[in-house]
Amino acid sequence: MNIEHESPYVYDLFGIPGFHINLSNVMMLTIAAVIVFIIGLISARTLSMRPTGMQNVFEMVIEFVRNMIGSTMDWKTGERFFGLGITIFLFILVANLLGIPFMLINDETHVLWWKSPTADPVVTMTLAVMVIVLSHFYGIKLRGAKEYGKNYFRPKKFLFPINILEEFTNTLTLGARLFGNLYAKEILLTLLATVGTTFPIGTALGIIPMVAWQGYSLFIGFIQAFIFLVLTMVYISHKVETDH
Amino acid sequence: MPSTFAFGDVLFSLFTFFILLLLLRRFAWGPIVKQMKKRENHISNEIETAENHRQEAEKYLEEQRVEMEKAREEAQSIIETSRKTAQEQSKEIIRESHEEANRMKDNALADITREREQAVEALRAQVGQLSVLIATKIIEKELDEEEQEKLIQEYVQESGGRL
Numbered sequence: 001m002n003i004e005h006e007s008p009y010v011y012d013l014f015g016i017p018g019f020h021i022n023l024s025n026v027m028m029l030t031i032a033a034v035i036v037f038i039i040g041l042i043s044a045r046t047l048s049m050r051p052t053g054m055q056n057v058f059e060m061v062i063e064f065v066r067n068m069i070g071s072t073m074d075w076k077t078g079e080r081f082f083g084l085g086i087t088i089f090l091f092i093l094v095a096n097l098l099g100i101p102f103m104l105i106n107d108e109t110h111v112l113w114w115k116s117p118t119a120d121p122v123v124t125m126t127l128a129v130m131v132i133v134l135s136h137f138y139g140i141k142l143r144g145a146k147e148y149g150k151n152y153f154r155p156k157k158f159l160f161p162i163n164i165l166e167e168f169t170n171t172l173t174l175g176a177r178l179f180g181n182l183y184a185k186e187i188l189l190t191l192l193a194t195v196g197t198t199f200p201i202g203t204a205l206g207i208i209p210m211v212a213w214q215g216y217s218l219f220i221g222f223i224q225a226f227i228f229l230v231l232t233m234v235y236i237s238h239k240v241e242t243d244h
Numbered sequence: 245m246p247s248t249f250a251f252g253d254v255l256f257s258l259f260t261f262f263i264l265l266l267l268l269r270r271f272a273w274g275p276i277v278k279q280m281k282k283r284e285n286h287i288s289n290e291i292e293t294a295e296n297h298r299q300e301a302e303k304y305l306e307e308q309r310v311e312m313e314k315a316r317e318e319a320q321s322i323i324e325t326s327r328k329t330a331q332e333q334s335k336e337i338i339r340e341s342h343e344e345a346n347r348m349k350d351n352a353l354a355d356i357t358r359e360r361e362q363a364v365e366a367l368r369a370q371v372g373q374l375s376v377l378i379a380t381k382i383i384e385k386e387l388d389e390e391e392q393e394k395l396i397q398e399y400v401q402e403s404g405g406r407l
Binding site for chain 1 (some may be wrong): 252254
């Protein structure tokens with residue numbers, strides 16, 4: 001019984017040394033993006049004054065993200081982050097949910113193909129770093145370098161080291177939280193699936209916790225996408241808001 | 245945990261994310277948000293229009309009420325006027341008929357008086373003549389005609405005053 005799966009790496013892509021890529025992540029990220037795009041496309045296909053069906057759902061998501069941004073910063077400042085927010089939320093949500101229904105593993109090589117792309121630390125840390133870099137970028141752009149720099153000495157001067165440290169911990173926790181939750185979800189799903197398939201009696205034993213854990217994973221998927229969105233907006237507002 | 249750091253994943257994640265961001269803006273939330281804004285405007289316009297209509301309706305109602313009041317007052321005044329006119333007319337008619345009646349009565353009285361005087365006059369003349377005739381026949385020779393006439397006239401005058 002081996003729950004440690006291999007990842008389908010391609011080493012030294014394009015002949016560049018050290019430029020590795022995980023094909024599983026590539027596939028799953030693409031699938032997640034395509035699903036989000038299709039949902040968006042279907043929602044926006046038949047627009048009407050009186051929204052029905054998917055348009056209604058998407059408008060609810062839009063309202064939700066808008067409220068989320070509105071609760072962390074002034075909407076006039078926050079409007080520009082709306083596209084970022086809704087993409088983060090939908091992309092991470094779909095990526096989280098992708099790993100729940102099943103898992104595709106090559107039996108002979110133990111290569112894991114189908115999983116949540118957000119269960120990979122590289123992907124989550126990339127998103128986290130991107131959010132933090134964007135927050136710094138907009139902080140300088142909207143408030144000027146001087147105000148941005150002053151922000152490190154607030155509320156008291158001696159807090160400067162802690163403020164610097166905070167930037168790194170924010171990044172790390174933002175990425176690691178998402179990864180940790182989703183990785184744990186994947187691990188337990190794999191474990192339950194292995195129990196279910198290894199012993200004949202295991203199927204009966206494993207199916208109940210399996211269903212329960214899948215339900216819980218659904219919950220985790222939503223919660224983590226939500227948390228990522230909220231923290232993104234909180235970190236950005238921390239940088240771009242003039243008074244807090 | 246993968247032991248290999250896949251830098252390709254980093255690039256691919258960012259690439260996917262930004263492509264998705266652009267596509268969603270272009271095809272999904274862009275048009276939907278536009279639609280929502282349109283709807284918001286539409287609704288606010290509708291509310292404004294409804295408000296305007298309500299105010300107009302209220303204005304009309306007020307005008308109507310004033311018109312009604314005016315019409316009622318007019319009707320009242322018309323009735324009042326016609327009643328007054330009628331009263332005056334009736335009074336006039338009564339007065340005229342009174343006058344007419346009085347005039348007719350006066351005329352009749354005058355007629356009666358005149359007729360009577362005429363009749364008395366005629367009677368008086370006849371009685372005089374008759375008396376002269378009778379007296380002449382009775383005492384033709386005894387009395388001188390002139391003195392007799394005077395005497396008769398006296399008697400006739402007396403009896404005429406009694407008539």
